[in-house]
Amino acid sequence: MPKCRRILFGSVTTWDIDMTQMTMITAIQNAHDVAMARDENVVVFGEDVGYFGGVFRCTAGLQQKYGSARCFDAPISELGIVGAGVGMAAYGLKPVIEVQFADYMYPAYDQIVSEAARMRYRSGGEFTCPMVVRMPTGGGIWGGQTHSQSPEALFTHVSGLKTVIPSNPRDAKGLLLAAIADPDPVVFLEPKRLYNGPFDGYHDRPVQPWKKHPLGEVDPDYYEIPLGTAAVAREGRDLSIVTYGTMVHVAQAAAEATGIDAEVIDLRTLIPLDTETVMASVQKTGRCLVLHEATLTSGFGAELAAQIQSECFYHLEAPVLRVAGWDTPYPHAQEWAYFPGPDRVGRNMKKLMEA
Structure with missing residues (x-):
């Protein structure tokens, strides 16, 4: 049975997990892993995504497996992170960026809507921007105004962007893999209340990232769920x-x-x-x-x-x-x-x- 190496507030723990039963967090981890193994042009970076594995652990273990050239931490500058991703995408890489909370994306909004979204049109099709910007969205962790916003409408108004919001682990993995394969920029919003599950509509406690609650069956191999299918x-x-x-x-x-x-x-x-x-x-x-x-x-x-x-x-x-x-x-x-x-x-x- 595969091992999952989990970094938890500076300490390292290891447990066995059945790779057909995943939370949204482990499904997103697995999607990154499968995509990076399949295509060496896929790179993952953002705030605390490398050694720490992300604030919600969605990138845990990737730096250890693929090295710091393909999964690395970036300075705390959302504008710089997304701007660098746009350049990488134009160069031919496939950056998967994590903005730590959707609330933090506002300094980078200009790069997303004025550069990434318009790359194909402005270059007459000479360049595309195969970039994914991942962001935890919504409330449920008692994070207050700066950790709980749901800004999806700001992206759906912009021509040239695709906007994705999954509701379960299987969809999260398949949609993320489809987003990574897409030749144009995708904003991938991940509801924090669904990260660990199970969620029955009445959940009344904040998300606890250190607990694992298998929520659904997820194929551990590569698969895509086409964008634009409800x-x-x-x-x-x-x-x-x-x-x-x-x-x-x-x-x-x-x-x-x-x-x-x-x-x-x-x-x-x-x-x-x-x-x-x-x-x-x-x-x-x-x-x-x-x-x-x-x-x-x-x-x-x-x-x-x-x-x-x-x-x-x-x-x-x-x-x-x-x-x-x-x-x-x-x-x-x-x-x-x-x-x-x-x-x-x-x-x-x-x-x-x-x-």
């Missing part, structure tokens, strides 16, 4: 819940609690968006609830609601309903009230069924 996480006929990331599990918990036969669509990638799967579900059920953790106003749910209203107007039995985080600065002590939970989602599902 999944039907739960089939139903009463209404459609269109969501992604952590909220997939919240939606499933709300459906079970209410007894409403809800169909849950896990988008997996926001851009490119699998409109075919979304519209087919809404046309079948006639009702739609759009759900995400980010704040309501100008969130990605607004785009989803607009497209659904436009494409499915004559199939709808009620207006599209959005459930999201509150339009407030991210609350530290009240973060579990800020999150849409199964109770709040369930109340809105009932409201939608009565409309």
Whole structure:
């Protein structure tokens, strides 16, 4: 049985793990490993990703296995990290960058949207930017305003970027491998509440990175999940819940609690968006609830609601309903009230069924 060498707050521990049962963390570790073994042009770098293995341990063991030339620590400068990645990608490498928290990406935002996203167009196709920017996103660790934001809408507005948010270990690995293989830049957002699992929609404790809780079966070999393909996480006929990331599990918990036969669509990638799967579900059920953790106003749910209203107007039995985080600065002590939970989602599902 394979060994997993884990660095934990400066000490080294070793345990046996069944490589078919992985958390999202170990699935992401495995994706890096498989990609680096398969292609010597894949390099991994960022803040504390080398010797320490990343703040959430998603790169643990890579530097020891592949050396410090292919997995290395960078200075604490997100602008410099992403800027260097853009140059590496133009040169022919395939950088996989970790920004330690999505909240830290703002100094690098210009490099992502003005350089990486526009590389192919500005060069007339002469250069591409095969770069992945990984970021832990969302709340659940009592991290407060600077460690808990959900900024996905800022990237979906930018032409030239792909935006990915997985909801389970198997998808995390397959989507990450597809992102690494993609010739253009991909923003890969990893929900922190799902890192260790299992998550039933009612989880009320902060993530504990040092604990391992196998959540799902993951093929240890190479496989890709094509970007732009949504999944039907739960089939139903009463209404459609269109969501992604952590909220997939919240939606499933709300459906079970209410007894409403809800169909849950896990988008997996926001851009490119699998409109075919979304519209087919809404046309079948006639009702739609759009759900995400980010704040309501100008969130990605607004785009989803607009497209659904436009494409499915004559199939709808009620207006599209959005459930999201509150339009407030991210609350530290009240973060579990800020999150849409199964109770709040369930109340809105009932409201939608009565409309």
